[in-house]
Amino acid sequence: MLLRFTVTGVTGTVSRATLRLHRSDTGSSLGDGAVVTSLNNNTWSETGTTWNNQPAVNGASLGSLRGATRDSWYEVDVTSRIIGNGTYSIAIDTPRGGAVLDSRESGADTAPRLSVATVRDTKTPAGSEDPVLVGAGDIAGPGEGKEATAELLDKIPGTVFTAGDNAYQNGSSSDFSEYYEPSWGRHKARTRPSPGNHDYYTSGARDYYEYFGDSAGPAGLGYYSYDLGTWHIVSLNSETDMAVGSSQEKWLRQDLSASTKPCTLAYWHKPRFTSGAHSNNSGTGPLVEALYEANAEVIVTGHNHQYERFAPMDPDGRADDAKGIRHITIGNGGIGFYEWGTIQPNSEKRNNDTYGVMKFTLRANSYDWQFVPEAGKSFTDEGTGACH
């Protein structure tokens, strides 16, 4: 099924966009197979599209449909796709058949709906409608740090990312309910996470996927992508196979080549380059290589409980002003701090005594980065980079 919505009248920042689909009172169970995908093609027409000339379903995955009974509504969070005024196409694929979904022809009461909620950000200057991506890694455990960073999110609109190790010690459902949910959990509806090794201390990171649901991409894979304005955002999984030829690496290359956005940011857990005690992780190298070849701008990681920003580098860690990717580790999300080891070449800024979040303002052809410190601390780091 193909859907197209034209969004008008939005003046603030989109805080949440929800796609509602009504399951009609006929047909069998839908199961877990229905996939909601963003469609980059907006030129198809309602009457002219046939099976044979259907547009390619090539956009970012937005989620899947599960669990609704007959004559009831499915809800899918499409905040990552609906960034403001514009025309948006969405494809619903039900590869295993199943439930009948009502469309426009079913009548206004049960037709698909797109609800867009906005917040007016009075603090940012006019013209700052650029999307914001904000987050950190290594977040929620018994200590106080998680609340210090959650309170920063309370004041920063936009999409929230996590760079893994969301809930300590084991990423169990009780770790999520006890530590993550009362802090960062209040921003769950706008959060697009990535998993870390501590999340995988629970077999297959089962409770991580259960907790975040569709926001974490297809369950069990831990990699997915979405768009924010002119930016393509990729969330990857450093806890599973990343080798050349692995499912993840092949998916990444396809995803990047399908993207039409001029700028790209990727995030995952384990840093390729770090001056921390956990040393460089060369296992992530094939992901870095694919992103470099696709002219990506920024890679954000966690794992080492500290903040570190590098100058743009090539996949071997050499300074590369023309095409290099800026690597940033933001492991100051709340769980604690690590000591430093050997300071690596091209490391430009470091801190291991301040909790904080990393805020990216994603402009049309550039980005601003800003380390936002916890209340009462003064360390910060900000700057601007251009898209390649």
Place this chain on the structure above:
Amino acid sequence: VDRRTRFGTIIAVSVVVGCLVTLRPPTSESVTTPVAALSTTERIQVVNNGMLGDYDPSTGNRTVTGIPCERAHAAAGTVACLSPADESINSRLTVMGPGYSARREIPLSGFPDAVRVSPSGRLVGYTVVVTTGLKHWHTYLPPSSGIVDVDTGVTLHPSADFTLADGPAASALFSGVTFADDNRFYLSMFVDKRRYLVEGDIRSRTMRRIAENVESPALSPDGTRLALRQIVDPSPESPRRLAVFDLGTRQTRQLPESRTTLTQPSWSDNHTVLYTVQRGDGRNDVWGVAAEGDGIPTELISGVSEPTVSR
């Protein structure tokens, strides 16, 4: 980079290690609040951002070798170095002679924690840990220590080759060796969630507890005191306070330094304790403070760690 190749390239760097040092008298008696100073004009071996190097107190000049070291020590011409852990958390103990000529290379599993050479240069005590540097969130994982006879290559492990004279301590963990001579040594023991200072005797293969809640000992040049880190409360996240333990009176006195210190302290002379403090951005500085506890901490060498004053 193949480390053997890299190691081979630095042998041309010639720095004499372990020569005799003229000790200056300690701070003047008229000074009531002693400011620590480096009491030597000889080159001091240091670690400079992951590389072995040295510092000339007379000129302030520094040299850096290409030898990867996170922890290092030297005595009587023997240089010992623990390399930074690779991404599989493997380190390596390298023992060198004059001109950094390699004498022993021992692969180790864990993060480098501490290394010390005995005064004769014959024994090297090392410690690696499976995880380290966790300042707040700390799951205690085991250290592993050994004492290497540089001449024979034989390694003794306190956990396996020694018995505790004052009661069994199955599954005890040991760290932070410091030597009095080629027989007597001190180290930390962690057992039943308690931390002890232990004295060991190599000839009899015995050890005994001599204090509790202190760790990372470093013996003074005159052999009478241990500079160490006192554990303020029993939690793994407890801050460590720099202190001096008197082997005669068995008393521990905290030094006026409230910051967390990196690794084992060392001694500049019998009156000055040296230690490393890491800045928030990862740069390390060597500080000194009077061992009598009546001085103020003084930054002595910026940008380096692991000072070894030759004697």
